[in-house]
Amino acid sequence: MLSDSLDQLRAAIRDVPDFPKPGILFKDITPVLADGRLLSLAIDGMVEPFAGQQVDKVVGIDARGFIFGAMMAQRLGCGFVPVRKKGKLPWKTRGVDYSLEYGTNSVEMHLDAILPGERVILADDLLATGGTADAALRLIAEAGGVLLGSAFFVELSFLEGREKLAHTGSVHSLLTF
Ligand code: AMP
Numbered sequence: 001m002l003s004d005s006l007d008q009l010r011a012a013i014r015d016v017p018d019f020p021k022p023g024i025l026f027k028d029i030t031p032v033l034a035d036g037r038l039l040s041l042a043i044d045g046m047v048e049p050f051a052g053q054q055v056d057k058v059v060g061i062d063a064r065g066f067i068f069g070a071m072m073a074q075r076l077g078c079g080f081v082p083v084r085k086k087g088k089l090p091w092k093t094r095g096v097d098y099s100l101e102y103g104t105n106s107v108e109m110h111l112d113a114i115l116p117g118e119r120v121i122l123a124d125d126l127l128a129t130g131g132t133a134d135a136a137l138r139l140i141a142e143a144g145g146v147l148l149g150s151a152f153f154v155e156l157s158f159l160e161g162r163e164k165l166a167h168t169g170s171v172h173s174l175l176t177f
Helices: 003-012 036-050 064-076 131-142 161-168
Strands: 014-017 025-028 057-061 079-085 093-099 104-110 119-127 146-155 171-176
Touching: 003 036, 003 171, 036 064, 036 146, 036 171, 057 064, 057 131, 064 079, 064 119, 064 146, 093 131, 104 131, 119 131, 119 161, 131 146, 131 161, 146 161, 161 171
Parallel strands: 057 079, 057 119, 119 146, 146 171
Antiparallel strands: 014 025, 079 104, 093 104
């Protein structure tokens, strides 16, 4: 992707200090969503690493990963699968618990969302520590999905999520801070 386009996307991300708690610098991507041209550029950039590959499903993580993941799926002409916080999906699920800095969290996916051998991309808005993405990747592996790679709009490199996911395959991010 052209560096000018990347600069425009980077400039549109709003830094919100101390949200949702003191000490966190939140990367607010809603100004990108609100601008049709930038939104289209973001999705172009996120699908680019997978050009020419056969993709069956994009898996998006609750909640902003639904936006980026569903748009990627539409662009790639494949299906979309939501990974949701525990208790939100209506049908039979598989779940995985993972640890956060303080405490634990759980995510779930429908049992029939990915068939064994399907070719899958994981998508989320932002890669921080990689804990959430790692949990979603475990659900994909348990379902027998073949991971083509993970795609993030933003990566916070100082949190070393890329290292945490290195064992899972290729990790792509459009903007790194
Ligand atoms: P992690 O499991 O640490 O990689 O956290 C990833 C999830 O938390 C992503 O789905 C992000 O939406 C959200 N997140 C974590 N840190 C930030 C941040 N500084 N700004 C915006 N979103 C964040």
